[in-house]
Amino acid sequence: MRIICKDLTYSYDPKKKPAVYALNKVSLTINEGEFFGIIGQTGSGKSTLIQHLNALLPVQEGFLSVGEFDLSLKDKKKYKKQLKELRSKVGMVFQYPEYQLFAESVFDDVAFGLKNFFPNLNANEVAQRVANALNAVGLNYYEVKDKSPFDLSGGQKRRVAIAGVLVTDPEVLVLDEPVAGLDPAGKKELMALLHSLENGRRTIIIVSHDMDEVLENCSRIAVMQQGELVKIGTPEEVFNSNQSYAGLNLPVTVQVNNLLKERGINLNCNFKTEQFICDLERFFKKTTNN
Amino acid sequence: MAKSLSFGQYYQAKSFVHSMDPRVKLLLLIAYLVTVFVVSNFFGFALIGAFLVLAIIFSRVPVFTVLKSMKGILFLIIFTVILNVFFYSGEYDRVFIEWGSVRVTDSSLIFAAFMALRLSMLVLGSSILTLTTTPVELTDGIESLLYPLKLIKFPVHELALIMSIALRFIPTLSDETQRIINAQKARGGDFESGGLIARAKAMIPILIPLLVSSFRRAEELGDAMDARCYSGSKGRTRYKRLKLGYRDGVGFVVFAIVLAGVIYLNGAFVALV
Ligand SMILES: Nc1ncnc2c1ncn2[C@@H]1O[C@H](COP(=O)(O)OP(=O)(O)OP(=O)(O)O)[C@@H](O)[C@H]1O
Numbered sequence: 380m381r382i383i384c385k386d387l388t389y390s391y392d393p394k395k396k397p398a399v400y401a402l403n404k405v406s407l408t409i410n411e412g413e414f415f416g417i418i419g420q421t422g423s424g425k426s427t428l429i430q431h432l433n434a435l436l437p438v439q440e441g442f443l444s445v446g447e448f449d450l451s452l453k454d455k456k457k458y459k460k461q462l463k464e465l466r467s468k469v470g471m472v473f474q475y476p477e478y479q480l481f482a483e484s485v486f487d488d489v490a491f492g493l494k495n496f497f498p499n500l501n502a503n504e505v506a507q508r509v510a511n512a513l514n515a516v517g518l519n520y521y522e523v524k525d526k527s528p529f530d531l532s533g534g535q536k537r538r539v540a541i542a543g544v545l546v547t548d549p550e551v552l553v554l555d556e557p558v559a560g561l562d563p564a565g566k567k568e569l570m571a572l573l574h575s576l577e578n579g580r581r582t583i584i585i586v587s588h589d590m591d592e593v594l595e596n597c598s599r600i601a602v603m604q605q606g607e608l609v610k611i612g613t614p615e616e617v618f619n620s621n622q623s624y625a626g627l628n629l630p631v632t633v634q635v636n637n638l639l640k641e642r643g644i645n646l647n648c649n650f651k652t653e654q655f656i657c658d659l660e661r662f663f664k665k666t667t668n669n
Numbered sequence: 670m671a672k673s674l675s676f677g678q679y680y681q682a683k684s685f686v687h688s689m690d691p692r693v694k695l696l697l698l699i700a701y702l703v704t705v706f707v708v709s710n711f712f713g714f715a716l717i718g719a720f721l722v723l724a725i726i727f728s729r730v731p732v733f734t735v736l737k738s739m740k741g742i743l744f745l746i747i748f749t750v751i752l753n754v755f756f757y758s759g760e761y762d763r764v765f766i767e768w769g770s771v772r773v774t775d776s777s778l779i780f781a782a783f784m785a786l787r788l789s790m791l792v793l794g795s796s797i798l799t800l801t802t803t804p805v806e807l808t809d810g811i812e813s814l815l816y817p818l819k820l821i822k823f824p825v826h827e828l829a830l831i832m833s834i835a836l837r838f839i840p841t842l843s844d845e846t847q848r849i850i851n852a853q854k855a856r857g858g859d860f861e862s863g864g865l866i867a868r869a870k871a872m873i874p875i876l877i878p879l880l881v882s883s884f885r886r887a888e889e890l891g892d893a894m895d896a897r898c899y900s901g902s903k904g905r906t907r908y909k910r911l912k913l914g915y916r917d918g919v920g921f922v923v924f925a926i927v928l929a930g931v932i933y934l935n936g937a938f939v940a941l942v
Pocket residue numbers: 391400401419420421422423424425426427428
């Protein structure tokens with residue numbers, strides 16, 4: 380599903396004068412199948428933006444459509460009618476999703492969304508889809524299904540929570556700071572897991588504070604600042620422009636590249652760490668050979 | 670969600686009432702509430718009403734903000750009035766409408782009006798206190814007022830601490846609740862339709878995570894307090910000390926006059942009848 384957003388503006392307190400906007404005229408398009416990153420300093424409006432995508436926040440001003448769903452409809456009845464279907468197709472994983480687990484068993488928790496959206500499924504189908512979702516997040520269905528979600532480790536809880544969203548097989552998966560609070564290995568694992576969920580059609584959107592993380596993982600990046608979209612493009616476009624972004628550290632590779640540039644060394648390369656190191660090695664080999 | 674909790678929100682301003690001692694305000698409120706419940710004629714209501722108006726004026730809180738506190742109990746007031754108008758069963762002189770056992774009489778109308786007045790004045794008076802006193806001042810005041818109970822080994826300080834922690838966590842928990850509601854809504858949770866039982870059941874996915882996170886927060890807070898060597902009230906000094914000022918005297922005197930008036934009017938009314 381393609382997401383189109385034009386001049387989206389949102390204020391948490393619309394009556395206040397002068398108006399404070401959490402989102403200010405944000406326009407962007409996210410295509411089907413992209414791995415999209417939204418980055419920005421704390422309070423820049425990232426969470427506000429993504430909560431629009433499954434209508435947890437209503438469109439106040441501007442236009443927003445997600446696939447065939449028009450979320451800026453003024454007709455209340457039509458708008459409400461599409462919500463359920465929309466939410467089954469746009470999965471939203473909030474920050475620290477493990478804090479929303481509630482059921483007695485992992486199985487029940489994962490099945491919660493499924494039963495809400497598709498009340499007519501029979502027990503076999505439910506079990507099948509719960510098993511698929513749990514396996515997709517790297518958990519062994521038979522091992523965990525009857526456990527209490529509160530007995531799992533932090534990382535496992537988060538996986539269960541993600542499975543609870545994945546279980547409806549959403550076409551768009553939005554994750555707010557999915558790796559927050561995990562150790563480096565856990566971060567890497569979870570990111571790999573998210574990549575494994577790509578299937579060409581599914582759009583994955585992650586929100587992050589960490590430049591390196593979006594650089595390594597995303598096909599395109601949007602940079603937010605004080606409710607405004609200040610830059611959007613591929614990682615190369617976003618980081619090549621010699622622009623710095625308030626409150627955000629440039630990725631390490633970009634910083635190194637900038638230092639080299641100052642000394643007249645132009646690598647002209649990809650900023651992804653592995654590739655960057657390759658290019659660097661090749662460059663130094665060339666210079667020492669001469 | 671947070672917005673609908675306007676009852677008991679502090680309104681920042683510099684005013685006569687704001688700078689009164691919280692203990693005095695608490696005592697005056699209690700006396701005021703008792704008075705509101707014993708007043709039995711319109712003159713008495715007028716007098717105590719005048720006191721309320723005076724308090725509102727000298728608190729510098731916009732009248733509209735004060736009136737907003739009524740929103741929450743408007744339904745209750747209407748409900749009580751209707752019940753009393755139709756089902757009050759005291760003695761009466763005149764009957765306006767009679768229909769089976771339901772009758773509207775002069776005394777039922779008066780009683781209903783009194784009830785409505787009492788409830789509104791109760792809420793307005795209490796919200797003046799909470800609008801002009803920060804939660805911290807309030808708990809300090811309560812702690813100080815309950816001090817004598819220490820003699821019978823009542824844990825006054827601990828109680829006050831519990832209260833201030835509870836107050837401190839109201840906004841945190843209300844944010845958290847909103848977040849959990851959003852998360853479950855995103856998973857298709859439906860909290861707005863269905864009958865009473867269905868709705869109560871639908872609350873489980875919100876209440877359980879809320880409970881779990883409250884326990885987690887409590888544990889963290891306990892650890893943080895231990896880490897700072899908190900050891901109860903023994904030997905603890907205060908950053909802010911409560912002091913009585915001339916305003917508190919003025920408050921007492923004004924209220925005493927009103928009270929005397931109310932008692933006199935009550936007596937006079939009884940004598941008349
Ligand atoms: N529920 C709310 N009520 C009022 N204001 C809010 C609310 N949520 C966010 N805001 C404000 O809107 C602005 C944008 O907040 P938002 O949560 O979208 O930022 P963010 O980019 O997600 O930040 P973070 O990285 O800290 O999560 C902030 O200035 C914030 O204070």
